[in-house]
Amino acid sequence: MTTEIIGLLAETYIHPGTGQSAGAIDLPVARERVTQYPFIPGSSMKGALLDASRGNGLDTDRLFGQQENAGQLLVSDARLLLLPVRSLTSPYVWLTCPYLIERFRRDMERAGKGGALPKVTPLTDDKALAAGTTDLFLEERLFAVENKPPEELAAAIGTLIPHAEARARLSRQLAIVTDKAFAWFAQYALPVQARNVLDEEKKTSKNLWYEEALSPDTLMYFVLGERADGAAAKIATFLAERRYLQAGGNETVGQGWFAVRRVEGAAS
Template identity: 35%
Template sequence: MSMNSRDALTTPDTGPRQVAMLYLVRAISPLHVGVGEGLGTINLPTARESLTGYPLVPGSSVKGVLRDHAEYRNLTKEEVWTAFGPDQTQAADARGGLVITDANLLALPVRSLYGTFAWVTCPFILRRFAADAAEAGFDDGVLETFRDLGRDGQQNPRVTDEACRLLAKGEGERLLLEDRPFGGVVRDPGVRAAGAWLAQKLWPNDEDRDLRAFFQARFAVLPDDPFGFFTRTALEVRQRVRIDRQTGTAAASGPWSEELMPAETLLHGLVLGRRTVFVPDGTPNDTRRKGPEDGPGVLRSLLADRPLLRLGGKSSGGSGRVHLRLVEPNGKRSAP
């Protein structure tokens, strides 16, 4: 007896129901993922979490960009379907093999009087990141480092050791971020360890060692409250005008403002692989079962050459250029 697509999804399987991988996003240029028109002073605000107000990129946006890239790379229909599901004409036949969570903020670049800028994060974000990394199978000591940095109630800014390039010279251990001074700075070996781990995942190649050192020297952990202040005030705001094609001057509709996550923003999320099926056109009796590792396998090959992706809107103005990297524990495959 043949098996249809719904039967295949419900048939017992001895393997895992799903697998999880961590992904990191680094913005190469400013990034705008909008929510339509705003009611405040910014006409086109960026998407934000409702509870924390932190900027984010919805998982649906990430998945849509990856599917477009898969089709651009001429992956087979079976590969695209396995990872992202069928198109609208066969949407009822099966689901996609990948679930992609929102890309949540990991570190925000903030202007610094010393060191050019800092990548700042906070305990709340590091706790959430450690939870995602644990779900993705990381169980080494570095997770304890992130959990320790993420302890609630931390009130002192923390930076790396003597390699830090953010501290004011000759004025004591102080940070000067935007127009705010921070005293009581602690040089924390945990920040060094966490920064080194992230740098290795973001810039894994030998020729990237200078970029890794640059990041580690500028990585800092702020208390939750001042970090939240920067997520509300330190994003990039651009003023734009529309040009009237007839006159070549600014249109009567007037200028508007756009909010963007700045270049060098870091985000993280999870990719979940799950079971699905593939039903070739017109051959329902040839249903092919797909396991939870098949979708991630397609994604690994898709990202193997570290493509430059375009995420969000305003791409015609150069916005939205990002690198997306899969990160997996030692012993598992990861995109190079």
């Protein structure tokens, strides 16, 4: 049986909604129950893959199943790995933490693509691993830079990024903070967009609401498994040829587009 890893680099804002309000935000993003990290449920990813596969010569009933039969394809949640965060020292920083790196390592090993990813942890919640200056300003928070992230870590994460230019700058923009510090950014540093419905005659507001979203250049990934030989490889090959996938809400206003990359071989 084959297991595939598919990288997802956000090209637009992504809104994996929950349909429930949370305080001042009417439509928050979906979050993992325990960690509160944003994610896209596997059911949503499976639906996005099914929509993209229709009319492209694939046996969708066999791969994805029907109401009375399970399909051959196994689709995981899309997990967060790098979160773009505003910085005073660069346009933005790709932020991650030891726990997300550990999960990525475990998923790569499960897929048989797990090279020796280094284990890295900043000493305290006010320190970070990053390239460049001795101080790192993220949103309103200041971190003292201890060291640079290992080059082999940037290379392994780069296997998920479809664009060569983005992979080339990853080592300069990658930053690692503690799990606790990252949880703050995952909770409070996502963009919130105001949307409105206007009265057609008076041009006044009929319905104003606020939506949370993931920024462009957010890096996620998901795992494809199979119940029958060839199912995962067929979809992975299809995605590699297609190069883009729409997932999440607000498709009609241009949101939800990912550039995709199939991880080939072992991570370096």
